[in-house]
Amino acid sequence: MKVLVTVKEVAEPDDEFAIEGTDIAASDLEYDLNEWDDYAVEAAVQLAEAGIADEVVAVTIGPERAEETIRMALAKGADRAVRVWDDALEAGFADVAAKVTTFEAVVEAEEPDLVLGGVQAADTGFGATGVALAERIGFEHAAVVNDLEVDADAGVAHAHRELEGGIEELTDVDLPAVLTVQTGLNEPRYASLRGIRQAQRKEIDAKDLADLGLSAADVESALAITSMYEPESESDAEIIEGDAGESASRLAEVLREKGVGA
Amino acid sequence: MSDVLVVSEHRRGGLRDVSYEAITAGRELADAQGGDLHVAAISGDIDQFADDLNREGVDAVHAVSNGEEFDHNVYQSAVGALLEQTDAGTVVIPNSVNGLDYAPAVAEAHGLPLVTDAIGFAYDDGLTVTREMYGSKVETTVDVDGDRHVLTVRGGEWAPAEGVGDAPVESLEVDHPESGARVTGFEEVGGGDVDIADADVLVSVGRGIEDEENLELVEELADALGATLSASRPIVDNGWLPKNRQVGQSGKVVTPDVYIAVGISGAVQHVAGMKGSDTIVAINTDPNAPIFDIADYGIVGDLFDVVPELIDEFA
Numbered sequence: 001m002k003v004l005v006t007v008k009e010v011a012e013p014d015d016e017f018a019i020e021g022t023d024i025a026a027s028d029l030e031y032d033l034n035e036w037d038d039y040a041v042e043a044a045v046q047l048a049e050a051g052i053a054d055e056v057v058a059v060t061i062g063p064e065r066a067e068e069t070i071r072m073a074l075a076k077g078a079d080r081a082v083r084v085w086d087d088a089l090e091a092g093f094a095d096v097a098a099k100v101t102t103f104e105a106v107v108e109a110e111e112p113d114l115v116l117g118g119v120q121a122a123d124t125g126f127g128a129t130g131v132a133l134a135e136r137i138g139f140e141h142a143a144v145v146n147d148l149e150v151d152a153d154a155g156v157a158h159a160h161r162e163l164e165g166g167i168e169e170l171t172d173v174d175l176p177a178v179l180t181v182q183t184g185l186n187e188p189r190y191a192s193l194r195g196i197r198q199a200q201r202k203e204i205d206a207k208d209l210a211d212l213g214l215s216a217a218d219v220e221s222a223l224a225i226t227s228m229y230e231p232e233s234e235s236d237a238e239i240i241e242g243d244a245g246e247s248a249s250r251l252a253e254v255l256r257e258k259g260v261g262a
Numbered sequence: 263m264s265d266v267l268v269v270s271e272h273r274r275g276g277l278r279d280v281s282y283e284a285i286t287a288g289r290e291l292a293d294a295q296g297g298d299l300h301v302a303a304i305s306g307d308i309d310q311f312a313d314d315l316n317r318e319g320v321d322a323v324h325a326v327s328n329g330e331e332f333d334h335n336v337y338q339s340a341v342g343a344l345l346e347q348t349d350a351g352t353v354v355i356p357n358s359v360n361g362l363d364y365a366p367a368v369a370e371a372h373g374l375p376l377v378t379d380a381i382g383f384a385y386d387d388g389l390t391v392t393r394e395m396y397g398s399k400v401e402t403t404v405d406v407d408g409d410r411h412v413l414t415v416r417g418g419e420w421a422p423a424e425g426v427g428d429a430p431v432e433s434l435e436v437d438h439p440e441s442g443a444r445v446t447g448f449e450e451v452g453g454g455d456v457d458i459a460d461a462d463v464l465v466s467v468g469r470g471i472e473d474e475e476n477l478e479l480v481e482e483l484a485d486a487l488g489a490t491l492s493a494s495r496p497i498v499d500n501g502w503l504p505k506n507r508q509v510g511q512s513g514k515v516v517t518p519d520v521y522i523a524v525g526i527s528g529a530v531q532h533v534a535g536m537k538g539s540d541t542i543v544a545i546n547t548d549p550n551a552p553i554f555d556i557a558d559y560g561i562v563g564d565l566f567d568v569v570p571e572l573i574d575e576f577a
Contacts, residue, residue, distance in 0.1 A: 237554050
């Protein structure tokens with residue numbers, strides 16, 4: 001069985017940041033592997049270690065800088081990687097359909113039995129690509145999976161979906177399927193030094209849209225970000241000033257008034 | 263202009279609050295677009311749901327009688343049928359775990375632009391959606407092409423629709439493909455010896471604690487204050503505290519007299535679980551952390567400096 005893992009390099013703003021135009025200034029952003037995708041990579045690698053998956057391929061849509069991130073997935077145990085980037089994708093804010101079109105072409109080339117990806121990306125937070133991809137490529141799907149057992153012989157994934165309020169839905173999903181992975185599904189490993197060394201020798205296949213048989217028109221976005229701003233603070237909090245001792249002393253006063261520690 | 267279709271959400275026999283909020287959001291859009299508002303109840307006790315959803319501002323209720331619990335194939339087929347049978351072109355769906363299990367598929371199947379987790383709409387020539395990015399640190403406005411869309415709306419952003427409406431209720435049954443995803447049951451998680459929802463005072467710990475061995479510090483604080491220890495999601499994901507300690511959307515909703523958030527940034531999923539607390543105290547190094555937006559008292563500082571001093575105050 002072949003597993004395709006979608007990973008994204010996400011940007012995280014520093015505590016202090018400036019907004020330039022419709023995005024945060026590049027100098028105030030740090031890049032990292034999306035937290036949810038880290039759990040998806042771990043799930044895929046565990047399937048390989050259990051002898052259920054024969055091959056784990058990581059795929060990302062991102063610029064050359066993202067190779068650092070996708071190499072993390074390789075260091076953790078993915079066999080090889082595909083990175084898709086194109087001027088047409090850089091030009092605007094790719095909507096879900098544009099990403100799905102790109103991934104669809106990769107799925108056609110790779111023919112996976114299972115596609116795993118994070119529930120959402122930490123930066124844009126759409127939470128939609130996996131389920132939309134499943135619809136496009138005719139796979140079954142389950143969103144927000146926090147427990148997973150794959151029975152490859154029976155062609156079914158036994159999944160728990162984490163609903164709100166401490167309830168989990170138990171679902172049997174026929175393969176091939178797309179599953180979106182919630183944090184807490186497993187314990188993502190740290191890449192070992194050996195893994196990092198091996199990752200340097202693993203293949204990252206860089207492709208543009210033409211390589212995938214696509215053109216700029218295929219990834220035209222229906223969405224445009226027209227402004228970005230820091231939300232007005234609705235805070236009416238009393239901010240307690242002073243050094244740690246002073247502020248703790250004032251807070252203790254407040255808490256005692258509320259009957260705490262009495 | 264096109265009508266708006268709101269799809270309600272229910273679980274284990276009851277409509278979820280976000281259904282009524284989505285009606286308000288849908289009415290706002292229908293007014294802006296000059297269209298009618300349709301509301302769908304799909305599966306379960308649809309007669310009761312159709313009655314409950316028939317609130318002021320609703321023009322038509324559609325009751326789809328397939329099955330009992332949520333099945334994304336049924337929901338997708340039902341929405342597809344309603345898009346064909348009515349003049350609805352815009353679909354409004356709760357931004358919930360189940361909403362995100364079919365809304366993207368609906369958008370994809372019908373070639374409609376999708377915007378998830380909306381917190382506001384503006385309409386002027388075309389639709390503009392307000393939503394957050396970068397973990398609630400910024401808001402963005404997003405212009406959406408066309409006049410047909412799929413939108414998911416965040417819970418708690420619109421007031422629930424009220425009043426009693428007099429919309430006609432139409433029943434239908436839909437053909438749907440045999441489901442390749444079958445719900446076999448439900449499980450309640452987070453049971454155990456402690457119910458954090460019962461506590462009067464909670465000391466709640468988040469990612470700022472950095473390391474499992476530092477948990478001793480907040481345990482000591484909870485002891486000194488006679489409080490119960492709870493946590494935000496990352497602490498539970500890491501296995502440092504059990505699931506029954508988790509506050510938030512996927513954990514417990516708590517409303518203690520005093521909630522002390524230590525090293526918690528206040529992601530929307532966490533805030534959903536504790537914003538009803540009487541008094542909220544936040545200790546965090548980041549002055550822009552969203553937790554300060556809902557706090558009554560805040561200390562901008564390092565928890566490793568402040569918490570030991572606070573323990574001393576109560577020792």
